[in-house]
Amino acid sequence: MKALCWHGKNDIRYETVPDPEIEDPRDAIINVSSCAICGSDLHLFHHFMPSMKSGDIVGHEFMGEVMEVGSEVKHLKVGDRVVVPFTITCGECDQCRRGNFSLCERSNRNKAMADKVFGHAGAGLFGYSHLTGGYAGGQAEYVRVPFADETHIQVPDTLTDEQVLFLGDIFPTGWQAAVQCDIEPTDTVVIWGAGPVGQFCVRSAVLLGAKQVIVIDNVPERLSMAQAGGAIPLNFDEESVLGRLNDLTHGKGPEKCIDAVGLESHVPRSPDSMYDRVKQSLWMENDRAHVLREMIYVCRPGGVLSIPGVYSGLVDKIPMGQLMNKALSVRSGQTHVRRWTDDLVRRIDEGQIDPSFVITHSVGLDEGPEMYNIFRNKQDGCVKVVLKP
Amino acid sequence: MNRSHSYMSHSLHGSDRLARGLGWFSIGLGLYKMLAPRKLTEPLGMEGFEPMVRACGAREIACGVGALSTNPSLALWSRVGGDAMDLAALAAALRDKHNPKKENVGVALAAVGAITALDLVCASRIKKRYAYQAGPTPDYSDRSGFPRPAEAMRGTAGDFETPRDMRAALPSPAKSPGERVTPTTRSPNG
Structure with a gap:
């Protein structure tokens, strides 16, 4: 079969690989009808994720039709659309039974390695390094x-692939980020990053x-898309983040802050961004934390920081004094996708x-490698790429 | 799979590979300049310029690390600037009447000139490929995702109740007028 394979920094290739096979009686094989490039795939593209x-x-964003099931699969049959x-x-x-699906204790088959890195491992993920199980991606x-x-979400045939594909990641991720804020009708919610997850945070x-x-972003078309969804756009290239947020909150700061950027935040001309870039280039820290620092600084005391953005390892210069003295709550984690999807399918339906x-872009899988470049450089108004195998 | 298809199916272009090669070359040359500056100054008749060569070595290493990063554009243009400085220094050495090794300086000038051309070609191509937000700025102001204006959709998911484990640790400070919370116990010291 054809697939997009990682071969190193900035190096994704469309190539022929062996077809997958049932390895366990609980497996299924999916014939992919649509898949997408996620912002967090860029962390792999840039080789910021180890292993x-x-x-x-x-x-890791994909859907399709079931073409084969293992002998112990009970709730899926060949031909189901998932x-x-x-x-x-x-x-x-224990974790799955509590609804903490992203912390599944059994699905990461490289648990021993992940335990060494994280203390205790989270769930296995598709196509996201050997630290998360080394599973082939979508x-x-x-x-x-x-x-x-x-590990599936059944979707009605009345809805198109384009309407349901994002139930696998970015829609529930934006939803969970907002839910974790425990939003009150009096709250101001600020979202850093108007990428695909940021857009779903806005709608949620x-x-x-x-x-x-x-x-908050500096890409005009992304800001206009966010504005269409009901957000007030703040272009950090043109105005002061702190000043504008204080203006919009009577000087008190936002109660709820969401980091939809993650480990590759960058703000031109910001000293801490430049510092992070140098340290990251020299392998002295893993992640660039400008957004985290800014969220902690601008958030109203007693507020909530929700972090759906992906971080990989060590960061530097986190203002713990501000975090502690302002009594901020931090909520983070990979998304417990299935916890939200029944409700979200209903809302779409x-x-x-x-x-x-x-x-914004829908192309064949063979054009995937070049779309990584276009998506990374935010060229041609690219916000979200869907690939058709 | 034919060859041209295979090339188009890579995210890594020729200019990326060249940038990578220049990056490693820059780091190697930088280390050489830092660790053995006399091995360069002596054959060029430029004894006494070792501190300057070391400084150039540090610059080369910085540019090399940058050229290996996710966006090598700035580092490659820095290399072009560095090349210009090297060419100027070598030209001065060539003009020096007392330099007994002008032949070597000429060879070095030609070599640096060739590398400058390579850097320039690579930097120009990379600049175009990595141009941030290049292309038209589309209008997405009609992409709300909602069936009605966003303002009308506010609170539509009011039927959703935040799960107990995801409620805020503290009462929302914005809740107006705010529930007054009284301490349940008081210590003898108040």
């Missing part, structure tokens, strides 16, 4: 889905009833939201 191996198939959550979940361990024609009875915060939603608004 990638040359030839690894990437991609979206696959990026977090692999057994559905039986930017491919076919994918093996472990624990298939639990609006649906959940925030008084005002503000989005009822027409409350059509997630396809975010798609």
